[in-house]
Amino acid sequence: MHIMSIPSALIWAVWLLPLGAFALISPLIRPFPGKAEPASFISIGAVGISFALSLWILASVLQAPDRQIILHGADWLSISGGPVFNFGLLIDPLSAVMLSVVTSVSLMVQVYSRAYMHSDPSYLRYFALISLFTAAMLGLIVSSNLLSTFAFWELVGLSSYLLIGFWFHRPSAVAAAKKAFLVTRIGDVGFLAALLVLYTKTGTLDITALNSPGVLSAISGGVLTWAALGLFLGAMGKSGQFPLHVWLPDAMEGPTPVSALIHAATMVAAGVFLVARMYPLFQAAPHALTVVAIVGAFSAVFAATMGLVMKDIKRVLAYSTISQLGLMMLGIATGGVWVGIFYLFNHAFFKSLLFLGAGSVNHATGTFDLREMGGLRKKIPWTFAFFVLAAVSLSGIWPLAGFFSKEGVLAAALDKQPVLFGFALLTTFLTAFYIFRVVFLVFFGDYRGSHGPHESSRIMLVPMGLLAVPAVASGWLNANGGFEHFLGDGATHGFWSGFIGALAHPLALFSLLAALLGVFSAYTLYIKRWISPDKVKWFLRSPYAIFTRKYGMDELYENIIARNALYRGVFQAADWTDRVVIGGASAGIASLTTGAGRVLRRFQTGQIQLYAVAAVLGMTAIVLIALVRG
């Protein structure tokens, strides 16, 4: 089957369309607060076309020679005698896959948002910002020059800032937005420094050129390592890797669809994408790659332990995202681009589905607090079904998508970094535990809230259903090695031999065992108390006091085992490190800077002659320095 190769104008259209939607909607924001519907159609239409185009791009790349389409755009910045920064597009398997992920998730999330944000007075602003974000994210993916990548990188950061602070009348949202922006900018210092170093040493920032062996060998090893670490620092900030992860849980202050799109599926994955994009450079700097692996593995376990004790469903998912991003980093560092990106690909679908599910649960119950949920599986069966599918996929249970990508990471880690393999396996266990804790607390047992739960509207359920398909099946794309072949260089084999044969591998059994153990642990902890109908009947025969005592025992059980041993112990320690050490350090730096400002301004007393004295002293100082230097 031969598909006509996509015209280059349409490749440009992929990211220009959402930008156009933004430009079209944003001027409307103020005057017509009532007529909001058309805005969402413009925005959804734009991203829908982008989605179709990115599928076409994917097909075209499959057929393109060298699997690459490079479009030279305008000279963005040209310095005479120096190099030219060309803003062009680089379409290769990596960017093609990312394009389809971003456009598809964005499309689903926007459709979902039509219902979710329906009664919000700032409906227009919401869709304008979502379009802006989508355009910036797509631009980041396709840009062929690290400088423009950086520009888009900041732009997604800005739109994330605006969307986290979307409900700006809540002080917590404003604080979270600011925190997100500042913490990621700390990472961006590294990114920018790396750009300057690379540019100084090679005279170019063109991605293809930078990744070519000839250019790479021109940079000495030490410098290259620092440059790679600088890039990774940027990636850490965006992808919420330890210790720059602190902003991501707070970012949940934004609307839930935003969390699904930006803080689960796309923008936070930009860090992983950046490492994948510059993978040849990282390969040439093996020490940096080791750092990537260690930071990733550590973040994976660290964040997963935090996910165990959160009471807010979105925060559990946020920590889960950090943890999963850590696994992606580990995958790229040990197994190459395809391992990490395959994980990213699958994760985007099931994690955004989980978030949309959480949003649906919130619609039903009016809360994100796990303690006020329970027994919802009967009330909102569709949400329940989709959520559980995504949870199973996240846990990495065969034959759902998550299993196949987790396999890749585990195998690669075992091969290259056996110690970190242990981390990854532990993460698998913890992941299954915390996500099923959520499932059991939300959907099983008795309803503990006061709000009358009801199923969400079809506009919300349909996108969830559509996302559930890849959440289940996206992993099968590599059952025949096709994904690996597309992004890497592996050979393809039969579908069924991969699909079933994956189970025959001892590693698969290990990871399945870890995952099932996690599910089982959650079951023993959280289900026994609420779901066993026989026991409930038995208690009904007994006096009410026994019922409460039994209940009290369960409380005790959870208190002593879960809270005292685990929460007070290990997880509390992790939480403490997070709050006191990391949070304290960043707060300390912040107060040091503001404190320095406060002290320094005292010198500005308003006295003219003091100003003159300062200037004369400065003058004397530079004269002396100049004379001493000769």
Place this chain on the structure above:
Amino acid sequence: MNLDLLRPEICMALTALAAVGADLLFKRKAIVTAVCLAGIAAATGLTFSIMGNAPQIIANRLFSLDDYAIFFKFLFLGLAFIVIVASVDYVNRMKDFHGEFHALLITATLGAMLTASATDIISILLSVELTAISFYALVGFLKNGKTAESSIKYVLLGAINSAVLLYGFSMLFGFTGSTVLSGMERATAAIPSGGAAGGAGLLFGLMLVIAGFGFKIAAVPFHMWAPDVYEGAPTPVTLYLSTASKIAGFAVLTRILVTPFMQPVALARNWGIILAGIAALTMTTGNLLAIPQVNIKRLLSYSSIAQSGYMLVAVAALGMSSSNFLQARSSLLYFILAFAFAELAVFTAIVVMSRNKPADLISDYAGLARRSPLLGVAMTLGLLSLMGLPPLAGFMGKFYVFTQAAQHGLLWLVIIAVVNSVVSAYYYLRIIKTIWTDEPASEEPVSSSLGPRFALAFACLGIAVLGVAPAIITRFSEFGSHMFMP
């Protein structure tokens, strides 16, 4: 003498006279504004007419006519135009002094234009003084305790500074035997390369000159006048002071350093490293002190000090680059353009807000975006550009400057600068947050006449174009980096 090549300047001088005359003759004060704008437009046209000449030195070696000077002439004319247009509402606060205000703005512009092309100690001193004296008067224009205070501070410190500058120039003259930059160049060329970096007297004089212009550009530790003067001065004057006066200082400092003192290499590196140190100090101090401010003009004056630090990075890179410094110069000019547009956007909004009564506190800007979307957007764009957020002008400017510095062995300075720009995000975001999310004290919309709106739109356009399509503007800044070299 070929004085006719000073056509634009002569036109500006006549415009200043015409403004005073129009003020005397006509009741309608709008006529004065119109006369000034027409004069500036005519001078701009005349500047076009002297373009394309080969770099040459004119008027008895007092001035040079090169692309560098023409770049700055355009820039100052444009700034003056926008400042006058932006303050058409504000000037009603000083009804009786309409003509004087405009005439002094024009003479300040004239001084700045002459400064950019001056090549002799005499012409440098006189043109710098022309700008400075105009500003001494402008700063005190509102006739209240605050502006009088900022005016006296500026005058006294400026006078001390003039003396230092003159003393420094006398040293340069004494140890090179010439009052003309090209003559000084012949003297420094005679210093054997590889040897000492010129005599002690020469170094002493050069450092005094750097200190003197350090005062003009508000470099730490010569900066302390700036926050007080910026805060007290009428806002349009603050805008013009923070752009034209500072940019003129950079123009002439760069010309003085680059024409005679690039040789021997040791001398160039000596002042290069000293400027690098001053740059680091300037941006750090500016950013740290901006954080605790509650007065927006004061905050922005510290921010403007920090921006001077970034510009000094480019000048320091010039000193460190021993041969090809065309790009470093172009990066400085680019940054200056980006800075000017951002300052225009932010300060014009403040001018509009304080057209009737002072609006100096950050809290006065609460909910501004709701009261006037144009003001809110323009101010936000300007602040984001100052912060260096891509893809706006400020980012490209910083990137351009930083790559030049990194290429010339100032990576440490670049890292300090990058860290500084993160710190600066803290206080810029604070203002942006206030503009967009805080509850306004009154929901009353902010009205503005056509002039300020034009100025805001122009500034926003500039910020966007410089960031999104810098290739167009780099042509201009590269054009401007061609300087008359003896």
Place this chain on the structure above:
Amino acid sequence: MTAGLNNYLVLSAVLFSIGLYGALSRKNAVVVLMCVEIMLNAANLSLVAFSRFVTPVALSGQTVAIFSITAAAAEVAVGLAVVIALYRQRGTVDVNDINLLKW
């Protein structure tokens, strides 16, 4: 014995320092302006001395000095005007009392 270049330079440096000291320490704004005049004249002296000894024919230093005297006169005129304005507004010319704007 005739005075050489060094004698003039030392005199000029001494005058400059005296002026600077006065400008930094006197409390009356008018006196500060007078001290600045001393600094300017010190610089003029060194210009003229250099001109006499380094470029005896060209007279370039003298020319600069003449112009700088003109500029200084203008500067002081504006300076005094500002001092008067300040006195009208605040009733003082003591530079220690001028500290509304700070921090």
